[in-house]
Amino acid sequence: MTGLSNYSRAIDDVVSERLRQIEVEGFTAEHDDRYLNWELARAGACYATVATYKEKTRKDAAKRTFAPGTWPWHLDWWKPKDRRRDLVRAAALIIAQIEVMDRADQLDRKCPVCAEPMNDDDLCATDIELGICHAACLEGSPTVNLDTGEPSDGPITSFRYDDVMGSEGSGQ
Numbered sequence: 001m002t003g004l005s006n007y008s009r010a011i012d013d014v015v016s017e018r019l020r021q022i023e024v025e026g027f028t029a030e031h032d033d034r035y036l037n038w039e040l041a042r043a044g045a046c047y048a049t050v051a052t053y054k055e056k057t058r059k060d061a062a063k064r065t066f067a068p069g070t071w072p073w074h075l076d077w078w079k080p081k082d083r084r085r086d087l088v089r090a091a092a093l094i095i096a097q098i099e100v101m102d103r104a105d106q107l108d109r110k111c112p113v114c115a116e117p118m119n120d121d122d123l124c125a126t127d128i129e130l131g132i133c134h135a136a137c138l139e140g141s142p143t144v145n146l147d148t149g150e151p152s153d154g155p156i157t158s159f160r161y162d163d164v165m166g167s168e169g170s171g172q
């Protein structure tokens, strides 16, 4: 599986490995999204680390009797091969972890009323119970003065989503 031949062989191989993880090993989005404790990044770091070992140490690691201390799973899953393949796998695992982060960020950004994603330039308003919603989704809801907590006849206070949340989303 290539098709990215304008890029380097290394990038082709990382993309192929990522697709193999999804299609052959079943590392789908739903599967990966359980790894919220950085398991994928830690596994990637372990494969990258073992690629830096001196040859003898690396060969010992390849016997699979030990894994680097941050290895997140059972030793049965620790399958170092050779340096290049381990680095390719490390890069693909780290991409998988970034995809988990990005999906979690998208979830955080959903409007609690309509469940659509919040875009940076969406006009938003804060609902006391629901938090940040689209201003339009709160149309017709009672308005409260956020300073006093008293009902208000005044217009709903709205703002652009990225003015409060920043263009990088809620982050950590």
Ligand SMILES: [Zn+2]
Pocket: 111, 112, 113, 114, 115, 116, 133, 134, 137
């Ligand atoms: Zn909405």
